Amino acid sequence: MITAQITGWASSLMGISLGADMAWVWEKVLQATWETLYMVAIATGLSYVFGLPLGVILVTTEEGHILESKGLNRVLGTFINAVRSIPFIIFLILVIPFTRLVVGTSIGTVASMVPLTLAAIPFVARMVETSLKEIDWGLIEAALSMGASAWQVIIKVLLPEARASIVLGVAITTINLVGYSAMAGIVGGGGLGTLAYYYGYQRYEDLIMWVTVIVLIAFVQCVQMAGDKWAGKITNQRR
């Protein structure tokens, strides 16, 4: 499937004439949208697989918290800040060797997922940290007073209580990754970014450019709305 996509890209880059008609534009945009969706969804998912535990560790290892460990907390915090301070466009180039190692290539949608996921992990960790910190300490203390272990506090108190807030974080992360994926697209990452770059920037195809922009706007709106709705549902169920 991946090779098929890459060949598809190659042929479309070479073979298509200017003065594109609407059907052709749609086909290109649809394919690129699908790639972006695919890339962003997987990168979001993976970044939570790693970022969520890191966020939990960030919170619980703080002074006075259930797994207090000042050293670990400081090391982790510093590392996360360091990664977050690298601009994504530079990060993208920086991790190329690692991407090659993992995927075998640094071009295409699958390859893009590596820098996207890596960049999103520290972001997600901070988002989760913020969500967990909103929880009233009294709830944690109540659980401890009943004899809960640290693990039980995390699983039964912290995560369920922060669910609505975490869901909103997922929406924000996804939207950020859409933006990042466009940057990745410029260095051959595929998706809407590549489309806009090749046709819009290098070939002055205004139509493609504008359709891409509209699709992006619509996409971001949808993600935000879905996030709000889901979070709202969680909160409302409790009222």
Add this chain to the structure above:
Amino acid sequence: MFCIHAKGQTVLIFMGSKLKYARETDRLIQITNLSKIYHTPHQDILALDDVSLSVRRGEVFGIIGLSGAGKSTLIRCINMLEKPTRGSIMVDGQDLNALKQRELRQARQKIGMIFQQFNLLSSRNVFDNVMFPLEIAHIPPQQAQQRVAELLELVGITDKARVYPDQLSGGQKQRVGIARALANDPKILLSDEATSALDPDTTRSILKLLKDINSQLGLTILLITHDMNVIKQICDRVAVINESRIVEVGDVISIFSKPGTPTSQSFISSIINKDAPDEYISNLINRHSGSYSCLVRVSFIGASAGEPVISSMIKRHGIDANILYGNIDRVKDVPFGNLTLELIGDREAVRQSMEFLKDSGLEVEVMA
């Protein structure tokens, strides 16, 4: 319904007074030379200073003190939410300081706690909130569900089982908190200002529930409060804490009638007006400037409240008595109160009248 319940009752019925004696001397909580220092960046705060205290099995023990006195710190040391800086805490013969993490968690399952802010999980409905401690203790689901149903019944919120805490009133939330705290059959219930966020009526009903639980299940309750009414309503014994130290401990009735420290005195006068308004008294004194008169405050506890002591005194000593101010209250069903009297008549007769009042078991204090 509960094993404590069944045990407590049978034992009480068949062993009678011998057990009662054993119970009174049985120290469920024994705090010895407890100190707690909070280290903050700017200063060290001595929150508890060499506190020793014991709580008997089956009693309702109150700790009262002003804000910042160290009440919360003290109660939180009892389940090790705060680690004592010095001193020991024995709960049912177990030294909590000596326990490993795992053993401490086990011990905590047997020490229930309720809070001023209720601290219910908003992500769980009432039923699941009460289920929570049972999950922590790894009770099999079927057994746990049955237990939850019993507990909801006990605290009277069965109809709210599927409702989320956000939809409950403060009183209902505290009932859920109580059910949750009782889930694992604790030996002790700790209450940190459990009624301070509630209105007076709701406070009364929650206190009644606690008292019922105490007498029905034989559950020992240790509560902290800054409200003397709470102490008056349900406590057997009380400790007064002031500036990190216990300044007085005793039966509620004896502290009410004879507060030994300024702190206790001010707490008691916060709910019992001992004195008639000043200007009222000075007016009355002026009026009788012709004959000898003496202003006394008579305090009584218990039985003597029902006897016609004042009228006997008037008849026997031939004086007049003017009741200026009076107040009667009840502390745990014992009547308790004071009268401000103006005794008018012959100087010697007034003196003898006062002796008579003292002999009748009243406390007499000359005011003017």
